[in-house]
Amino acid sequence: MKIFTSSIILLSILLLGNNSLKRSSEFEPMINEPVFELDDISIDNNVRGMQIVANLALDSAEDLLALVDRAKAKGANTIFFADSKTNIFGINGTAGAKWDQEMKAFSDGVRARDMDLIFMTTVMGFCGSLIGDNPDLTTGYPIKNQELRAENGELVPVNSSELFNGDFEDYSGNLVTDWGFQDAPGTRTFIDTQVKRSGQASFRAEGKGGESSRIFTTFKVVPFHQYTLRFWVKTENLTADNLLALIRDEDNHDRELTSLQLSTTRKDDGGRSYFKSPNQLTLDWTEVRIAFNSLEAIRVNLALAVYGGTTGKIWWDDVEILDTPALNWLNREDLPKSVQFQNGSPLDFGVDVAVPLDTKLGFSGYPGDFDTQHAPPKIQIINNGKIKEGDIVTINGYHGLPTAAGQVSCSWNNPETYERMRQVHQSLQDTYQPDGFLLNYSEIRTGGWEPADADNFTTSGAALAQSIKVAFEDLFEIAPDGQFYFWSDMVDPNHNANAFYYQVKNTLDKSWLTLNADKVTIANWWETVDIPEKAAASLQFFSDKEFKQIVGAFYDSDVNVNYDRWQQAAEGVEGIVGNMYATWTADGDFTKIEPYGDLWWVRKEVQNQIVSLSAPEEVTPRETYSIEVVHEAEAASDIVVILQLNESPWTNYGAARVPVVSGSNTVTLDFQVNEDIPLAEGAYKWTAFSTPSGLDWEEQTGIVIQAGVSCIPEQVFEDSLTNLIVPAQVSPGESYTISVDYSASETQRMVAYLQLNRSPWSDYGYQSFEVQSGADKATLEMTMPDSLPTGVADYKWVTYLTPIGGNWANNVALLEQTGIDVLAASALRTSVQNLNGLTMYPNPAGTTVTFESDLELQTFDIYSNEGRLLKQLTANKESAIDVSDLTNGIYIVVTTLSNGKKLSGQLIVQH
Template identity: 30%
Template structure:
């Protein structure tokens, strides 16, 4: 077809879209076919070339009406959608976590890729375990690699780019799989151990207790010793029929979405490790993960918060969590539900105990010190006492701790009956499963270097996604303190080194990162969970070419504007397992007003992909013509 036929429509497109206005240079409008992050005459030229040469490698990108040809209709669709839809972004992605552990898992992933592509998405942010290939059983690797190659082949077939995600600190399982001692260390100072029969065991110092932990003392429906329990006689009751020990327990019912909790203040010793236990029984209780145990500091800071999955109906079972008192001598212990829906819940035999050496960490930045209380002598490991370790190291507290074995054949300095003061660092889970790793321990970067190399060797991606969100502990071990840096700089240095490790393999790699730890509107601030230090200003110490993926919906405009004003490109982490697409619609509205916005992602943590097709239709550059 003669070129002159296209001129009037080309002029229309250029004029209506304002393509030659400098202000539009960073606007990721519909039609960025050559993926240079701007829409200009080059995209129109590409469309023209594809019209004349349908064998072009870009043919599928510009066959906008899926008519198996490139013709005048494509120009009409392009013009119409520029006018109608405004910005449509070059990065339209879906998040998937799938370890390819079975043929069924592979089939599920293939279906997601096909659906995403058919509805206008062009990338999959994938956590599939390729970065930990060296940890898999040798005889399983060929099976895994066959599945992984099938994923790569399918993505090539459907023009879906794979963006590997991982390499996190807040959720440090990828590193802990290599060495659990790299967890963040929380300090215990001068815990008392007493030697008996050449073994030293912890002695509570001072003893701690829950007052009326057996719920035996009460008047009417009110229990003594507790600061409160919710709505006595309406939601909380004295039950003298159902109990585990003694003659009574506390029963909760009639929830109707209300809180049903009991709380007591407990005096503790600073920088000691404690475990909190209770027994519960349920009858038709909902929701399944509705039972919580929470410990708050006197200034309302969260020392520990665990959610437990409990059967709807079950007999008495023991639940245990651990916490470190940090620099506090008074804590508030809460048990119960904040979101009760139905059924009944009983609690009995609530207790608190100091524990020693549970989840003790052994790495250069977490030394163990054993000192004689009376003499001040610092005893030596391997000479005066055996190597100290927790062979289980599961970051839980529902088991007995290790003891210190005194070496009789050693120097003989430590005697039976001697009181020892022991200082060490322990790991802990936050929210019952999240374990943070230390950003200052060199071995962490050795592991990441290996992981980035594995990803490059088997995938060679042009984009990486750093899962650096919700870093809820850090700054408290010797490795961090010796650096003399604020937490914002420790985090910034960590991210900078990650980017450097990526670019050792691919100098031109584009790096994406979750926003929250760099966002003062979100988690980049002081007093954040168990972090010793302040993340404020962290955004000043990271590479300027990072693409920041914002995910706090309520503060989406503030976050997008913050990063845009600091020169960062942005992408929206949208959806989050809702039953509608109101969330991504809200993100698209905010992105429309954000300079440097370049994409949006369908983000599900529950493998909920029912709305994926509709999401693609919402964000893609062409309306659905099928």
């Protein structure tokens, strides 16, 4: 996210938190950990850019050129430069002698270093500086028939809305009367009768456990009226992810009517200081006024909300809703305004009513600074006797709408907006001859409601596309040989080009249609945290439309993680020609130029290359895994694999090394994970690299990283046997398949045999084999000896687990199945078979086998002779099962009774 305030471009920092897990000293830290060698990456580096945002009225060209030198030393070839003064250069002269001198020195210095200079201009979404001397050029929002009453020579707004119990005087315990949902009353939200601004009570919310502490209400409004929500807050050491008054259309929660943040008075100039993520914030009672347009809403959903609160308290009191039609009133020829009696009889501005004039419009602390905190201007009646005391009139017009941290957009398609942009670009081109321009149409959060947009275009996307078209047509004419760039977000359906983006009128779909792919390069940006889920689709979208692209990289995050994620997102995408080191902190973070340059800008000769790395996505402490590495080597070398954290600090939770000869090789390394690795989801990465034989990481080449590896707890297996599937009838000389599910805590010996269920001790078909630690199914092929006595119905199948070298007396798990019949071989081939109360016929079966029983049956399961489940059916007292799809052979039928007992028998299928 890019944020421009106080005439200087700023950004809210998204820092990926450092992990405090301890570092192993077995391997030294690798300073740079690229995922791919630069000759084999998805993103080309023809454009090797660095963004510099400065204020040359205060900064010096010498200091900025020192940054340029550091970037150039690492291979950069392009500087993207922004200064609030370049956004208005040439409109009202220059920014002063000092700025002119420093700007010339900087521009000449970049050229002297044989680098391209790209001016970043027209900050359309944060355009306070461009319209500072004419704030009426901000985007307008319509007011329709908002009522006013004549009182003492003025037209005073008539209340058209009411918020009940905003002073919190009515309550029951900690529940607020006439409000709606309330988070955790008595735990995180309270009625406070000790601390209050007025009356006898206030509403208190506390930050606890990272949870939400909110209260909701709804109130009626009239469409297309401007209102101001006024309230008072007091805080004590409040820390939370987000603090806001959330104002939405009750019937369409996707439509936020404003996103303006809470604010306090700025001490230096009286403007507003906005905040949304308080950190140990303590305020005395402070008045906050947030204006919004109801748009199509007839009911508003309001939440006084603390999100992700961890510590501290906030008190809310005296919440009310005010009609404020004249606040930030706009007076432009292309924005119609009217006033009339309630019955529709017309009145005239300038004759009957003075034109509203808000002298604080766009001048909160300095020119171009907007707010909704100030009181709206009075609307004066011109004393000609036409309007009488108490008369009701209605007013129509447009007002400006600051949002977020007080930002405003320029009127998208106003001719003067076009003219100002053209004048700025022409002046910069004439004075400095830059190599190109980046048109800064980013995060345009208001607009689309003016007649030039709403009346001439069916969607806001089409209206914005027209503004983009005109701006670039002028640029192409002014700088016919220039390079042209455009931030991606407002023309990307995967980003901001969709419906209900902040307070834009409707969908921004198709806003990209007027961009010229032959001339304009897309500067595709995402914050690092969003790259994995969103960047690939975004890059592919523009590639499919044949745009060249550069990526806005770094974004004040871990350089290696950011690089890794961009490379993965760009895999297989054509037309990505470069990158930009972009920092958005208030003072700019240029401490990462060198490691960034090593990854993005410097090309290395690749002598040894890791082609691919195949490693598990989940590991457990102390476990050993097989890691497969495909490698190309020009000479004998070593392959090293390390398991470490995705981010700083450098760590090592295991390492393996194997020598390889020259040529293409696939090697497998046995890798044991360290015992001290902390459990964490997706926090680790496999790093594989090549190094000359016997040398360490300093000579590494061909690095490949597999990120997103989780460390999970070791699975504990208890010794057990379950689900023994055996035939209920056997015969001498016949072979049978039995299966049993087992869980073993360590390597054990499994034993299985058929035995008489009485003395003397016996075993038939005895088998013994080892099973490894874990859980699995054991399937055995057992042949009954010819000496097996027949005609006896008192056998049992026996299976048990015992330690290696142990016997039955040492068993750790035992499972038996009794009631087994031993019949002569011919008996198993009769057409009717009885399995302890279950009759199965015919057997052998051709196409159908029938089961009959008086027992309570649940399911029939038919298994292959190898123990694989083939059919599972719900059982009835008489069931016919189609076996025509089974090939000729012997199958095991397992019937589960309602008490859980299982009966099994052998089914022969012969078609």
